[in-house]
Amino acid sequence: MKKTTQFLMMAVAFLFTTVIMAQSTVTGTLIDAELNAPLPGANIVEKGTTNGTTSDFDGKFSLKTENRSGQIVVSYVGYAPVTLSFNGNSNVGSIKLVSDNSLDEIVIVGSGVIDLAEGRKTPIAVSTIKAIQIQEKTGTSDLPEILKSTPSVQSVQKGGFGEGQLFLRGFDQTNTAFLLNGQPINGVEDGKMYWSNWSGVLDVAKAVQVQRGLGSSKLAISSVGGTVNIVTKTIDKKEGGFVQQMIGNDNYTKTTASYSTGLMESGWAFTALLGHWQGEGYADHTDGQGQTYFLSLGYKPNENNIFNFMVTGAPQWHAASGYNTLKTYLEKGRRYNFAYTGVNSPNNISGGFYPTGRNVYHKPVANLSWDLTINDKSSLSTVLYASLGRGGFGSTMSSSGVPTYVRGSNNNHNWYGLVANYNNQLTENLSLNAGADVRLYNGIHFRGVNEFLSISSLNSSSDYNGGSYVITKTYGGLNPWGLLFNPNNDHAQRIHGYYDYEEKINYTGVFGQLEYTKDQFSAFFQGSASTQSHFRTEYGEAQNKGQAEDSDKINNTGFNAKAGAAYNINDNNIVFVNAGYYSRQPYHSDLFINDRSSNQLNPFVEGNQKITGFEAGYKLLGDKVSANINLYHTTWDNKIDYSSRDTDSDGLADEFTKTSPLKQVHMGAELEIFTRPVDKLNINGFLSIGNWEYRGNITSRTTDDTGAVIAEGDISYIDGVKVGEAAQFTAGISADYEFLPRLKLGANWNQYDNLYGAADFGSAEFKTENNRGSIKLPSYDTVDAGLSYKMLLGKNDQNSLQFRVNVNNVFGEVYIENSRDNIHVDSGDVAWKGVNVKNGVWFGYGRTWNVSMRYNF
Incomplete structure (x- = not known):
């Protein structure tokens, strides 16, 4: 036993x-x-x-x-x-x-000039939208709508295709830097962004990264609110492609197809994407149509060199959506749009109603990238790029109530640039990054005839070269492809008496970064310096009679400096601080009194704008919960507003009014939470609390053209007035659950509050110490939802068929998303939810939807 x-x-x-x-x-x-x-x-x-x-x-x-x-x-x-x-x-x-969705296994070419946050050890306030999220959520919307569920971001749609705007930490798009594969794409003249010119960018986006505040970009760019990096596909490693069909509300349809050879044994790779979209638009008479094209030719001769040539564009036209008073919308519905002439055009390319205004533009962008790995410690990335913009805004002109012709306000440009970045791991703990940024820009602005309606020629109302003339030709019409290949370069066929001028803006900048890391500690210092020249040629002034007149050449310099440090308390807890100072040159549009009529300089531009930023943050990296907390304080100082007046109608300003000093202070806190409580369930949330105000009161001074003071001391009491147009409180919750294999349901809820109208400091409202400040708009919330299913097909399930349904503003919330006026409610006034109905506003979209089917092979 x-x-x-x-x-x-x-x-x-x-x-x-x-x-x-x-x-x-x-x-x-x-x-x-x-x-x-x-x-x-x-x-x-x-x-x-x-x-x-x-x-x-x-x-x-x-x-x-x-x-x-x-x-x-x-x-x-x-x-x-x-x-x-x-x-x-x-x-x-x-x-x-690596991704296996539509943007299969992409090599990021020019990675050295794409300032993604992950390229630096010291953290920043950042949110990244991946390709799979872009693919699922993109419908009829532009980029700002895709980013609305990130902290301190607000999207304003404003009616027509491509007319949306993005606000970041309360700053508009002129104070937010947008980069496409490291290439600056904000307007060189005024910093503006027009999403209609970039309507196809989401078709080719690999990722979009929102860097709030100081960000990680080393370029001397207008990143007061932050930086938005758009990274597109370039070289695909594997052969494959997709075909997608989408339909949506208001007869929207979009067809897209893409194919890539993959990286072949020879080292070559080719990718092409083509798309077409059209729709009637959510607002009345806001139909539009456009195409997307993307071509990429890559070559990898060895492990140390990657070359890529890329060209992409999104030619489009869309009818404009005008603003209305709140009273008009309440009477006629939030879809109401008055911008329609009431007639059809015989040559109207849409074949339907003719709008009072139509945006037509084609802006192809090409770049040539070279990534060179010098050795195991150093590399060089270089990107040469070019952009040829052609198009403008077509306005219907009438005589005795009968539309006669379409007057085109053309804004063409030729833009060339280079960005180069050298990276060297100097020691085990210290890395160096340095480079150059060169931009050469030629803007061409004039008015001409885009299309004849009830007439066949136009007698000019002013002289050209000493005599009257007749316009008999149209160039490109209302077709964005025609405008690209047939622009109006003939001054004798342009409408003088309005404007006809060109400008040349040349920019050269250098930048550098040192980053030190050791154990749990990291720190960085960034700096950049730039010089910018402005030169303007006027053709259209009546007194010039078509003869070129050159302005003085203006040169100005700027710089920025940023520094930060981070400490990893342990693997799950990181704290960081960053600080920065920008000395930003004035835009070209600030330098001239009236850039549409003369070379006359603005006498009130005194030095650069001054931006100071401070940030602190904490990151929690856990098994089930991850979170980011950010605190920020940004001061935008020495902003000058001015106006001018031509008192004797000679085409030159005689009186100038300067308003200064104008100072904005934006501070706030942001929270992001990411959770995965159980397998296949993600629940995320964000919260943004801001306090954005004007600081100090402003005074006005009016002078004549000799500098003699006409009036002085007119005070506007704006200290403590809220900055308007974007909600200072935003919050949201999103969730998605894969309740069956490859069948996923998701939804997100967004809340907006502390939203104010735009303040007009010249109005009587701000001339008294007891003014009531900016009007407060009603808070609102929206719910979006989506359902997707992926069916595996083919041998080894290498192909798939994807279905996606999106419904935005599920419950049809009625809300004011923006107000251009600041009219308070007085006794006897009519109000809606506390807002005077006399205010000009934009209503947000009601319920919209889209359905797509995508075959991946």
Whole structure:
């Protein structure tokens, strides 16, 4: 009996030991290959078993296997799976996952000039929208709508296709820098952004990163509110493509197709994408139509060199949406749009109603990139780019109530540039980044005839070269392709008496960054300096009679400096601080009194604008919960407003009024939370609390053209007045759940409050110390929802068919998204939700929807 007991005990011990010996632990970190960022929530399964785990918010995982050796399979929705072998306890290191959606396995070319936050150890306030999210949520909307569920971002749609605006930390688009693969794309003359010119950018976007505040960009750019980096596809590693069809509300339809050869054995790769869209628009008579094209030719001769040539464009036209008073919308509905002439044009390319105004533009962008790996410590990235913009705004002109012709206000340009960046890992702890930014810009602005309606020629109302003339030709008409290849370069066929001028703006900048990292500590310093020249040629002044007149050449310099530090308390907790100062040159539009009629300089431009920013942040990286907290304080100072008046109608200003000093202070706090409470369920949220105000009172001084003071001391009491047009409180919750394999339902709720109208400081409202400040608009909230399903097809499930349904503003919330006026409610006035109905406003869209089907091969 004793021997039997001993035998059984030895057998149990042997079996137990065998089980223990058969097990092992595999650890590693999952990384997004394109953005070099941790990938939380990925699935890691021991092959041939149901044993698995998921990566935490730092991308890390630990899996206790059932077998001593074997394979693990790493998978994540939207990424290609990876299979790895293990033998015993092992750390497989960093595993890079690449996308397997429409933007298959992209190599980021020109990565050295694309300032993504992940390229630096010291953190910033940042949110990144990946390709799979862009693909799912993009419908009929432009980029600002895709970003509305990120902290301190507000999107204002304003009616027509491509007319939306983005506000970041309360600053408009002229104070937010937009970059396309590292190339600045804000308007050179005034910093503005027109999303109608970039309507196809989401079709080719790999990722969009919103860097709030100081950001990580090293260029001397207008990033007061922040920087938005748009990264497009370039070279695809694998052969494949997709075909997609989308339909939406108001007869919207969009067809897109893409194909890539993949990176061939010869080292060459080619990718092409073509698309067409058209629709009637949500607001009345705001139909539009456009195309998207994207061509990329890459060459990788060896591991040290990657070349890529890319050209992309989005030619489009869309009817404009005018603003209305609140009273008009309440009477006629929020879709009402008066911008319609009441007639059809015989040559109208839409074949329907003719609007009072139509935007027509074609802005192809081409760039040539070269990534050179010099050695294991240094590299050089260079991007040459060019943009040829052609188009403008067509306004219908009438005589005795009969439309006669379409007058085109053309804004053409030729823009060339270079961005180069050299990176060197100087020591184990210190890295250097340095480069140059060159921009050469020629703007061409004039009015001409885009289309004849009831007449066949136009007698000019002013002289040209000493005599009257007749306009008989149209150039490009209302077709964006025609405008590109047939612009009006004949001054004798332009409408003088309005404007006809060109400007040349040349910019040269240098930048650099040092970053030090050791153990848990990191710190950086960035600096840039730039010089900018402005030169203007006037053709259209009546007194010139068509002869060119050149302005004086204006040169100005600017710089910025940023520094920051971070400390990793442990693997899950990071704190950081950043500070920066910008000395920003005035825009070209600030330098001239009236850039549409003369070369007359603005006498009130005194030095650069001054922007000071401070930020602090905390990052929590946990297994189930991750969070970012950011605090910021931004001061925008030395902003000058001015006006001019021509008192004797000679085409030159005689009186100038300067308003100064104008100072804005924006401060606030932001919170982002990401959770994965159970497998296949994501619940995220954000909260932004801002306090954006004007500081100090402003005074006005009026002088004549000799500088003699006509009036002085007119005070506007604006201290403490709220900055309007964007909500100072935003919050949101989003969730998505894969309740069946590849069948996912998601929704997001957004709340907006503390939204104010635009303040007109010249109005009587601000001439008294007891003014009531900016009007407050009603708070509102919206709910969006989406459902997607992916069906696997073909051998080894390598092809797929995807279905997606999106419904925006599910409950049809009626809300004012913006007000251009600041009219308070007085006794006897009519109000709606506390807003005087005399205010000119924009209503947000009601319920909209889109459905898409996409075949990936």
